[in-house]
Amino acid sequence: MKIACWSGPRNISTAMMYAFANRADCAAVDEPFYAAYLALTGLEHPMRAEIMASQPQDPAEVIAELTGENPGGLPHVYHKHMAQHMLPEIPRDWFGGMKHILLIRHPARVVASFSAKYENPVLADIGFVQQAELHRQLLAEGLDPVVVDSADIRADPEGMLRQLCARIGLDWDPAMLSWPAGPKPEDGVWAAHWYGAVHQSTGFAGVEGPMPELEGVAKALAEAAQPSYEELVDLRIRSE
Secondary structure: OEEEEEEOOOOOHHHHHHHHHOOOOEEEEEOOOHHHHHHHHOOOOOOHHHHHHHOOOOHHHHHHHHHOOOHHHOOEEEEEEEHHHOOOOOOOOOHHHOEEEEEEOOHHHHHHHHHOOOOOOOHHHOOHHHHHHHHHHHHHOOOOOEEEEHHHHHHOHHHHHHHHHHHHOOOOOHHHHEOOOOOOOOOOOOHHHHOHHHHOOOEOOOOOOOOOOOOHHHHHHHHHHHHHHHHHHOOOOOOO
């Protein structure tokens, strides 16, 4: 099985990757289109040169790797994607070979966290519009995408991951609930900038605290993302 999880930044996307990678039967791939995205957009992200050198910049080469044999010959592979990396000019004719997950998080939490690490973010940087558009496309193609909210996973990791596995046809494995602290083999080179907190973790963090209070540009950005989030949030799966 090939699993494509579409998230935005500053979600629990890396923790989710670690959860799947901790299964003995599953490999993981970290943001495979990142270098291609930077090459196509010309954006100046932290560690841009290192990212460009670490991955294929040609989307066709990335797609060939994703659709080829799973790393290590394992039965399953989990692809951690950022929705904003899937630019319109990147082909999508390979989507049918994947099980698709959309991992969402409330815009106010994303904006508060992302703004602390990335200067002057705009709507295109945080993935909400792209997630909603991807969801519409996947539905139109009959690919049954599964929507899951990070807040629900943090509140009930086992219940939510059991539900998620059931929806995509994957046997439950309790190894998904914890992992060793520290860097992981599947980490992208950008981990040095972004993954400090998750490298200290050994499992999913608990329930989040109060919603951050945003002002000015940050508040406007979260409000602009809200309609796309609301398009998906009522479709999310729940634990039983």
